[in-house]
Amino acid sequence: MLLKNKHILLAITGGIAAYKCAHLVRLLVKEGAHVKVVLTKSAQEFVTTKTLSVLSKNEVVTDFFDSNNNWNNHVALAEWADIMLVAPLTANTLSKFANGLCDNMVSACYLSAKCPVFVAPAMDLDMYKHPTTIKNLKTLESNKNIIIPAEHGELASGLVGEGRMAEPENIVDFMKKTMSQHLPFSGKKILVNAGPTYEAIDPVRFIGNRSSGKMGVALADEFAKQGADVTLVLGPSHIKPTEQTVETIMVESADEMFEKCNALFRTIDIAVLSAAVADYKPETIYNSKIKKQDGALTLNLIKTTDILESLGKQKQHQILVGFALETDNLLEYAKEKIKKKNLDFIVANSASEKGSGFGVDTNKITIIDKHNNLHNFELKSKQAVAKDIVQFTYKTLKDHA
Ligand code: CTP
Numbered sequence: 001m002l003l004k005n006k007h008i009l010l011a012i013t014g015g016i017a018a019y020k021c022a023h024l025v026r027l028l029v030k031e032g033a034h035v036k037v038v039l040t041k042s043a044q045e046f047v048t049t050k051t052l053s054v055l056s057k058n059e060v061v062t063d064f065f066d067s068n069n070n071w072n073n074h075v076a077l078a079e080w081a082d083i084m085l086v087a088p089l090t091a092n093t094l095s096k097f098a099n100g101l102c103d104n105m106v107s108a109c110y111l112s113a114k115c116p117v118f119v120a121p122a123m124d125l126d127m128y129k130h131p132t133t134i135k136n137l138k139t140l141e142s143n144k145n146i147i148i149p150a151e152h153g154e155l156a157s158g159l160v161g162e163g164r165m166a167e168p169e170n171i172v173d174f175m176k177k178t179m180s181q182h183l184p185f186s187g188k189k190i191l192v193n194a195g196p197t198y199e200a201i202d203p204v205r206f207i208g209n210r211s212s213g214k215m216g217v218a219l220a221d222e223f224a225k226q227g228a229d230v231t232l233v234l235g236p237s238h239i240k241p242t243e244q245t246v247e248t249i250m251v252e253s254a255d256e257m258f259e260k261c262n263a264l265f266r267t268i269d270i271a272v273l274s275a276a277v278a279d280y281k282p283e284t285i286y287n288s289k290i291k292k293q294d295g296a297l298t299l300n301l302i303k304t305t306d307i308l309e310s311l312g313k314q315k316q317h318q319i320l321v322g323f324a325l326e327t328d329n330l331l332e333y334a335k336e337k338i339k340k341k342n343l344d345f346i347v348a349n350s351a352s353e354k355g356s357g358f359g360v361d362t363n364k365i366t367i368i369d370k371h372n373n374l375h376n377f378e379l380k381s382k383q384a385v386a387k388d389i390v391q392f393t394y395k396t397l398k399d400h401a
Helices: 016-030 049-056 074-080 091-099 105-112 125-129 131-142 168-181 214-225 254-265 307-314 330-340 382-400
Strands: 007-012 034-039 083-089 117-121 151-154 160-164 189-194 199-202 205-207 229-234 247-250 270-273 280-282 301-303 319-326 345-350 365-369 374-376
Touching: 007 016, 007 074, 007 105, 016 034, 016 049, 016 083, 016 168, 034 049, 034 074, 034 105, 074 105, 083 091, 083 105, 083 168, 091 105, 091 117, 091 131, 117 131, 117 168, 125 131, 125 160, 189 214, 189 254, 199 280, 205 280, 214 229, 214 270, 214 382, 229 254, 254 270, 254 307, 270 307, 270 382, 307 319, 319 330, 319 382, 330 345, 330 365, 345 382, 365 382
Parallel strands: 007 034, 007 083, 083 117, 189 229, 189 270, 229 247, 270 319, 319 345
Antiparallel strands: 151 160, 199 205, 280 301, 345 365, 365 374
């Protein structure tokens, strides 16, 4: 949801494609964006201000003064915007933008905008190909405006060629893709593991732990929101990521979790291992349900592979982050784990402190970096803790570069 809660100022100029802007506003609102619309006089010939006002749930601005002679402040409108989108952009308005002309509300907002400006040109094919148009579009590009290329198809003139305004769906996809490329972790591949593991005893029983997976799933979501390409290797948990771009691989045992993480490690940039992996598993998994007998039952447990330690041994360019959950001597044990597992930093949380650790919605962490510096954080929701960890990872990534 890259456009969620974003303030989008949609400027509509007078081309036939303006009629598609009613649908465009709907799509933007559906993405969770707040939309305000400003349109030129000629745009009003193609789409009504009433339609746009109802769909955007905001007043529509057409002139420097409204019907009561109140001044519409273009500077305030431009400042309100996180993104300005000009669609359709006619050859006439393009020429004004390229030359700094200011004779209506749209051009005044354009000149006042400090946010990213997307433009979706729309004109007849010969106009689109004209050297002046090409030169004007280049000027806009050199001013850091983002051009949403016109599409090929039938034009208002009846001719067929390039010049149609990109379809509203394509405009929204284009904006989302561009926004994601500007995020802190765009282009980074991140592996997160989370949740408990279940070690089978027989077909109906297992040894598990009380981890819910909440912390790791919140981390996967936060990295994805910040543009990363996230793979989440998740043990048995009911919590699922909310970000659609997170690729989730469900596993059950420590062995399966090791196999998946190990296979991915070479190709990733950052690994954050938050899973509560079982340290021991039954030596034998019975094929049939164990029947009750007289006397005690002894299960022989053998060690599982330490996933984090194994990845630490293979580490090359990757940033490796571990977690430490302890009931006693939290910081000393956590510091030992940084060295032993070759980590860039460790997130220490106490299993005995109130509001921290397994099952609960909050956590209180201390991050210890590889130089043994401590970074203490307040008790917060796991989502807020995930933000702190992601921010710390970003700082580590920058120091690493
Ligand atoms: N870890 C792992 N594989 C294991 C055990 C732990 O990858 N088989 C990882 C955890 O995901 C965590 C870190 O190691 O990031 C520390 O886990 P923790 O349970 O705190 O410590 P252990 O190393 O298992 O040692 P101990 O249980 O003795 O504290």
